[in-house]
Amino acid sequence: xxxxISLCHFCELHGPKILYCTQPFRPQEPNNLDGDExxxxxxxxxxxxxxxxxxxADIHTSTSFSGCAKDQCEGCKSVQTGFVSHDDEAQVSYVSxxxxxxxxxxxxxxxxxxRSLSSEVCPGREGPxxxxxxxxxxxxxxxxxxxxxxARGMHRWYSIMIVMMDKIYLLNSWPFLVPHMRIVxxxxxxxxxxxxxxxxxxxxxxxLRLGARVDPSNFIKQRGGTKPARSLQELTGxxxxxxxxxxxxxxxxxxxxxxxxxxxxxxxxxxxTIIDMEKQEETExxxxxIYMRKVGEFDAIESEANSDKTSVEKKEPSKDxxxxxxxxxxxxxxxxxxxxxxLGSSSFLSLAHHVVVGNQVIVSGHQRSLVTSxxxxxxxxxxxxxxxxxxxxxxYVESYKCNFLGLSPNVxxxxxxxxxxxxxxxxxxxxxxxxxxxxxxxxxxxGWSGPDSDISDADLDGDIRLRDFxxxxxxxxxxxxxxxxxxxxxxxxxxxxxxxxxxxxxxxxCLKEEWMNKVKVLFKFTKAGGNRSEEDTKKLxxxxxxxxxxKQLLKFWMTGLSVQYRTHILSSSVHR
Amino acid sequence: MSFEDDPTGTYVGxxxxxxxxxxEETEIEGATNPGEEKPRILLMGLRRSxxxxxxxxxxxxxxxxxTLFLESTNKIVKDDISNSSFVQFQxxxxxxxxxxxxAAFDSEDIFGGCGALIFVIDAQDDYMExxxxxxxxVTRAHKINENIxxxxxxxxxxxxxxxxxIETQRDILQRATDELADAGMDNIRLSFHLTSIYDHSIFExxxxxVQKLIPQLAILENLLDIVISNSxxxxxFLFDVVSKIYIATDSSPVDMQCYELCCDMIDVxxxxxxxxxxxxxxxxxxxxxxxxxxxxxxxLFLREVNxxxxxxxxLREDGCENRGIIEYNFKCFRSAIQEVFVARNKQxxxxxxxxxxxxxxxxxIDGTLDSGISSxxxxxxxxxxxxxxxxxxxxxxxxxxxxx
Numbered sequence: 017x018x019x020x021i022s023l024c025h026f027c028e029l030h031g032p033k034i035l036y037c038t039q040p041f042r043p044q045e046p047n048n049l050d051g052d053e054x055x056x057x058x059x060x061x062x063x064x065x066x067x068x069x070x071x072x073a074d075i076h077t078s079t080s081f082s083g084c085a086k087d088q089c090e091g092c093k094s095v096q097t098g099f100v101s102h103d104d105e106a107q108v109s110y111v112s113x114x115x116x117x118x119x120x121x122x123x124x125x126x127x128x129x130x131r132s133l134s135s136e137v138c139p140g141r142e143g144p145x146x147x148x149x150x151x152x153x154x155x156x157x158x159x160x161x162x163x164x165x166x167a168r169g170m171h172r173w174y175s176i177m178i179v180m181m182d183k184i185y186l187l188n189s190w191p192f193l194v195p196h197m198r199i200v201x202x203x204x205x206x207x208x209x210x211x212x213x214x215x216x217x218x219x220x221x222x223x224l225r226l227g228a229r230v231d232p233s234n235f236i237k238q239r240g241g242t243k244p245a246r247s248l249q250e251l252t253g254x255x256x257x258x259x260x261x262x263x264x265x266x267x268x269x270x271x272x273x274x275x276x277x278x279x280x281x282x283x284x285x286x287x288x289t290i291i292d293m294e295k296q297e298e299t300e301x302x303x304x305x306i307y308m309r310k311v312g313e314f315d316a317i318e319s320e321a322n323s324d325k326t327s328v329e330k331k332e333p334s335k336d337x338x339x340x341x342x343x344x345x346x347x348x349x350x351x352x353x354x355x356x357x358x359l360g361s362s363s364f365l366s367l368a369h370h371v372v373v374g375n376q377v378i379v380s381g382h383q384r385s386l387v388t389s390x391x392x393x394x395x396x397x398x399x400x401x402x403x404x405x406x407x408x409x410x411x412y413v414e415s416y417k418c419n420f421l422g423l424s425p426n427v428x429x430x431x432x433x434x435x436x437x438x439x440x441x442x443x444x445x446x447x448x449x450x451x452x453x454x455x456x457x458x459x460x461x462x463g464w465s466g467p468d469s470d471i472s473d474a475d476l477d478g479d480i481r482l483r484d485f486x487x488x489x490x491x492x493x494x495x496x497x498x499x500x501x502x503x504x505x506x507x508x509x510x511x512x513x514x515x516x517x518x519x520x521x522x523x524x525x526c527l528k529e530e531w532m533n534k535v536k537v538l539f540k541f542t543k544a545g546g547n548r549s550e551e552d553t554k555k556l557x558x559x560x561x562x563x564x565x566x567k568q569l570l571k572f573w574m575t576g577l578s579v580q581y582r583t584h585i586l587s588s589s590v591h592r
Numbered sequence: 593m594s595f596e597d598d599p600t601g602t603y604v605g606x607x608x609x610x611x612x613x614x615x616e617e618t619e620i621e622g623a624t625n626p627g628e629e630k631p632r633i634l635l636m637g638l639r640r641s642x643x644x645x646x647x648x649x650x651x652x653x654x655x656x657x658x659t660l661f662l663e664s665t666n667k668i669v670k671d672d673i674s675n676s677s678f679v680q681f682q683x684x685x686x687x688x689x690x691x692x693x694x695a696a697f698d699s700e701d702i703f704g705g706c707g708a709l710i711f712v713i714d715a716q717d718d719y720m721e722x723x724x725x726x727x728x729x730v731t732r733a734h735k736i737n738e739n740i741x742x743x744x745x746x747x748x749x750x751x752x753x754x755x756x757x758i759e760t761q762r763d764i765l766q767r768a769t770d771e772l773a774d775a776g777m778d779n780i781r782l783s784f785h786l787t788s789i790y791d792h793s794i795f796e797x798x799x800x801x802v803q804k805l806i807p808q809l810a811i812l813e814n815l816l817d818i819v820i821s822n823s824x825x826x827x828x829f830l831f832d833v834v835s836k837i838y839i840a841t842d843s844s845p846v847d848m849q850c851y852e853l854c855c856d857m858i859d860v861x862x863x864x865x866x867x868x869x870x871x872x873x874x875x876x877x878x879x880x881x882x883x884x885x886x887x888x889x890x891x892l893f894l895r896e897v898n899x900x901x902x903x904x905x906x907l908r909e910d911g912c913e914n915r916g917i918i919e920y921n922f923k924c925f926r927s928a929i930q931e932v933f934v935a936r937n938k939q940x941x942x943x944x945x946x947x948x949x950x951x952x953x954x955x956x957i958d959g960t961l962d963s964g965i966s967s968x969x970x971x972x973x974x975x976x977x978x979x980x981x982x983x984x985x986x987x988x989x990x991x992x993x994x995x996x
Contacts, residue, residue: 026664026666026689027689028639028664028689029639029689030689031666031687031689031690032666032689032690127696130690130696133666133667134666134667134668134687134690135667135668136667137667167663167664168640168661168662168663168664169661169662169663169664170661170663171663173663173666222661225660225661226657226660
């Protein structure tokens with residue numbers, strides 16, 4: 017994280033002072049000359065004398081202190097040299113010194129220090145506040161007191177500040193930073209409280225001070241003016257307090273940096289990304305929770321079906337891909353083009369047609385990987401919101417729960433399903449070793465058999481294994497002969513050999529987005545505007561460029577609209 | 593009272609809630625104009641010179657011993673004192689460790705709206721550093737705002753012998769004025785006060801500071817003069833009851849002992865009515881009156897003027913024969929004071945939005961008011977005449993006092 021954490025205190029003699037300051041240095045950072053030089057000096061010096069200050073350094077301290085006693089007292093001093101830690105992986109060095117050496121940085125920190133201790137008022141006096149501006153940087157400051165029996169008012173004021181130029185980042189890190197600052201502070205306060213209690217037990221301050229008041233001549237000598245303020249080490253009774261602070265500040269800087277990463281988004285998010293975002297919900301521990309939509313329990317079922325493999329909470333946003341990775345063994349279908357090649361163009365077209373209008377697609381076969389890979393490829397035809405997948409199940413799942421169903425082959429579809437449901441069944445059968453595809457085709461009653469004439473031997477590795485399979489498509493339901501417009505365009509993209517796979521995917525995204533926009537118009541038209549006549553709807557469809565054959569598709573895709581958009585439209589229509 | 597336990601007490605409110613005065617008498621006071629800037633009193637000085645202690649003792653009724661346990665002030669503490677329409681100001685307690693003329697602070701904002709600057713010097717300490725700081729503060733603040741009145745409190749004099757006090761004051765006065773003269777700032781007038789929180793000197797000094805901020809002071813003094821000359825009173829104070837600051841007195845010189853007597857009397861009256869008073873919500877109301885005879889043949893007399901103000905008079909025993917006249921004259925005085933309030937509220941409404949213009953307008957009104965009041969106070973009864981036919985009322989007043 018590109019921030020500086022510093023500890024400040026309000027000195028009885030000198031007012032607000034910077035006590036200690038931890039900052040990250042990156043070698044690749046383009047620094048101006050003097051900054052670079054100073055930084056080099058520090059790290060060089062720190063490397064040579066670092067972590068354990070030698071006794072000679074201590075002597076040096078005391079002599080120099082007497083020289084500038086007016087400027088610095090015991091309470092304003094923290095470390096003579098400082099501490100440095102290198103994070104070799106991230107190429108960052110964390111340096112803790114009493115003050116930042118770069119004059120520009122120093123001015124900023126000093127300004128923030130004065131504001132934090134002497135200007136800004138925190139309600140309740142102890143606690144976190146935020147202030148700052150673009151010029152001086154943004155500051156998250158946590159003021160607190162440390163008990164000190166010698167001090168006026170029996171305590172002294174300290175503050176821990178995090179200074180950063182990025183306001184949004186700093187404020188977003190608030191929920192992380194504040195509790196961790198509090199841990200550090202409580203640690204300091206508890207230590208100091210122990211010391212305070214000991215001192216108070218030895219020599220209670222209240223009667224001492226009151227007693228001193230009785231005799232006026234004594235009072236002059238008793239006044240604490242000549243007594244130097246005590247250092248934080250003395251207050252906490254911990255010689256290594258600044259080493260502890262170095263580690264604590266370093267950890268805060270590092271983990272806070274790991275906490276939030278930025279992603280650049282180009283343009284407005286597509287409907288698919290919104291759906292993805294709605295499915296994710298970040299939990300406090302930084303895990304991704306699977307978002308449960310209230311309306312349908314499809315996602316719940318999805319996770320149920322997977323529950324043997326994965327838990328509900330996990331880091332990966334997409335769980336299907338992971339399950340798939342687990343069982344990558346048998347032959348797989350890589351993408352739609354591949355599938356089209358295997359199935360042949362005409363049967364692919366009818367299968368795709370079933371997919372885009374929302375009929376349930378049942379794929380059954382022994383090879384789990386093959387089944388799921390086919391389903392995953394087919395999902396590419398639909399907007400994400402429309403996909404409800406049960407990757408592999410041992411029993412039939414109704415079509416209102418899922419439109420992509422992977423089944424093990426021994427499941428038999430009951431009669432009422434075959435009669436009433438709109439589905440298409442893709443059966444994967446292992447070919448008997450020597451039977452020719454032609455024979456297999458004649459064996460089928462009312463379906464198409466997948467002619468494998470399209471497959472050439474020069475094709476991808478998996479294909480050789482795929483030749484051992486036969487794909488039978490059966491459906492009780494006949495589709496209209498006309499294919500929806502968007503599917504024809506998609507198939508055109510698939511057919512075009514000049515397009516690479518990436519381009520095809522991009523084209524699919526565009527097509528889906530284009531039609532989702534039409535769906536949105538239709539949704540708004542029907543849901544928000546009250547009752548519409550058949551005539552009006554026809555006119556509207558004409559305007560958006562949809563034909564009769566697209567109607568069913570549009571209706572189905574409407575179910576895939578993001579919750580965000582639905583609630584927006586519905587609430588705005590309520591307002592009216 | 594230990595206010596260490598009360599973390600918010602330092603920053604908000606002016607008085608503890610226990611000093612509630614009962615319901616607001618809006619018909620007399622009128623609503624305070626929110627846009628109106630209250631005069632500001634800055635408390636400055638070196639660290640540990642006693643600024644926060646003064647503020648705590650005078651305005652928060654903190655016991656002087658308790659100030660030994662005050663923490664050092666780390667930021668400007670603003671305290672609103674708005675007891676009555678006359679006494680309305682802000683006290684800014686400024687930490688001695690920080691240089692507020694530094695570029696990091698908006699010194700224009702701090703000193704621009706400031707009415708008086710109190711510089712506290714610790715008389716028990718070596719005051720050379722304090723004097724150089726005083727000189728710096730005075731010259732810089734004067735540059736920003738020419739209207740600031742500078743007051744120097746030579747503080748903590750309770751630790752010094754009487755000779756030492758005089759000597760210290762003389763020395764500080766000499767050095768401070770010399771330094772200012774050297775800097776070519778002889779036009780600035782500094783007022784010096786010897787103060788200590790262990791006696792009444794701090795209240796007296798603060799009274800003088802506050803009086804300078806009251807534009808109606810001349811009228812009030814004039815009124816008091818008329819009252820005492822017509823009622824055979826020796827000395828009269830108009831007190832702010834809670835802070836025990838007197839906001840006006842007659843033109844005769846103030847004797848410290850008289851002032852202390854009056855302060856003690858307020859304490860007695862408030863304590864008595866707290867214990868035996870009929871009302872729970874306040875010790876001081878429009879029935880409040882007291883009459884104390886001392887064995888030195890002196891009589892102390894207290895009457896409520898309004899919610900926050902009381903008139904305290906000191907008179908010889910033989911002057912009390914005509915208490916009816918005093919009573920009558922007091923009523924005249926009270927109605928005159930209320931007229932001053934009314935005029936003040938009017939002028940507050942007339943605010944032009946420009947401070948200079950306001951000042952002009954106010955000055956005019958004060959002038960006309962002055963003549964009006966003097967004509968009215970001619971109606972007061974002279975002590976010589978008329979007391980024979982007022983005997984009945986005197987007796988009745990006596991009965992009232994017995995009830996008290």
